[in-house]
Amino acid sequence: MNWISNYVRPRINSIFSRREVPENLWSKCTECGTMLFHRELAENLNVCTSCGHHMGITPRDRFLALFDGGVFVEVDVPAPTADPLNFRDQKKYPDRMKAALRNTGEKEAMLVVEGEIGRTPIVAAAQDFSFMGGSMGMYVGNAIIAAATRAVELGRPLVLFSAAGGARMQEGILSLMQMPRTTVAVEMLKEAGLPYIVVLTHPTTGGVTASYAMLGDVHIAEPNALICFAGPRVIEQTIREKLPEGFQRAEYLLDHGMLDRVTPRGKMREELITITRMLMDLPPAIAGDLPAPDHEAEDTPDEVAPAEDAKE
Template identity: 60%
Template sequence: MNWLTNFVRPKIRALVAKPETPDNLWHKCPNCEAMIFHRDLEANLNVCQHCGHHMRVAPDKRLPMLFDEGEYKTIELPKVTVDPLKFRDSKRYTDRLREAQSKSGRNDAVVVAHGEMGGMNVVVAAFDFGFMGGSMGMAVGDALLAAARLAVLQQAPLIVIPASGGARMQEGILSLMQMPRTTIAVDMVKEAGLPYIVVLTDPTTGGVTASFAMLGDIHVAEKGALIGFAGAKVIEGTIRETLPEGFQRAEYLMDHGMVDIVVHRKDLRGTLIRVLDLLRRPMPAAEVVDLHEDEEPSKEPVASKEPVTSKARGNGESADLRAAD
């Protein structure tokens, strides 16, 4: 046993070595490139405090922002056939799925939760862009159908929060078939007379935009969210024109009638509660007082219902007002 190697050297290294700093203490804003301390970023709901850029949020952080007291329950989603087409590019599809599942801790790109929001029961289906770009495959279609069935069973509004690049290419035509399946899920909710609200986040593109994401009764979008079908470069190359500034962003879409409300993330929960309250509780804001027949009518003078005529003479005007008898 070498005493210098086994005992002296480790002690010297422990004294002079720099302490290891976790690599997740600081985050760089993708918009203004400012460095933000992780606690400040979490306190500001993952919104850059310098430029207001809304960064992407995983469902496990987004859902507590919406539900009362941050409490909710998730449901177990149906299991689907894995890699039905035996797809392979640079990697096997099964390997990509396995990596995404181990990284995110969930089976696929959607989490379905239910709980109370402003004292009202709601069902929320939230996408995780970190899971293969939030792409829509068979598992996502089954998840939205399960969310719709749960909303109908609980007689609760359905809120969907997409963050997706579109259909999942590794599932081919099976992924495209999820567009009509998710449309059927939306119809189930609407036929039950329940509100269907879509919260558009960055990004919402491709087949997701072309199906359930644009079928909401109310469309709410986070500030600066990218919303569209094809990419801006593809559109410019097709029409051979320069697109206007801010094209496919939430504010541009609201100005052109495709989005109803654009909100800051800190105001999202309050906005959803007000919208749900208007849709689910269409009652007067104050108590209605009945006027009984035995009460005497008001003795205040009543304004005349006869028209008021005016005549212009010379440089001035004179009005002939006729009072009621």
């Protein structure tokens, strides 16, 4: 064996046999294991086309599908003090924030926007579970207050999509204080007579469930979403009993009166349009996005004239 056969030939073969395949071309359903083409999965709003399992979706992708023409405007949220407790566990808190920013492209765990759905103006907020588990910190509290304030200013309903593992431990008691702060924000909407609609997605847990996620006028959940304060494993270990099948899942909570609807993601837009227009005392949306008819218009003399001529 020589240098040509040991190195050159294998190198040439590897170059010509190499195939460039993007790593993100396929995604695997975490429920049924089906391999899904990424473009087909994105077009189906990250819902498995085989079993209907609802995977995570970013707030921006959700809003692109929700708002008319995918058009929305972000609402400014005041930035809180960074790392108020100088918290450090395995990593420094600022380092975790930088990693989350790098992975998600978002500056925090909640996005607040305004726009129209079915020609109905709304303000919307959504949590991003991929950003530190969607944990509720001071920024999330500021975001909900900003969303409620903007909704009151414009006289619009507020639609909130929750997805969180609870309060953010790196902010300690300051994160828990967001529970009463967001409760006051929701009360602002109620005093203004504006609807507050909550869409609970997987998972919604901890202090988020114990505050703004369960204070809506209408509660809708995506299929099989985990919605709870303490998780089922913690409860089983505490009471030392086997929990019912599907305990704390959306369908279980719907059967026990804690939810109003369980709606698939693909039908969520139409559901929200119907509910918001109903609560705002507006006529039903026009199919095909046509201009709404003028109900106050009356017959003009030109329209009546032919009938009078016919009588003569």
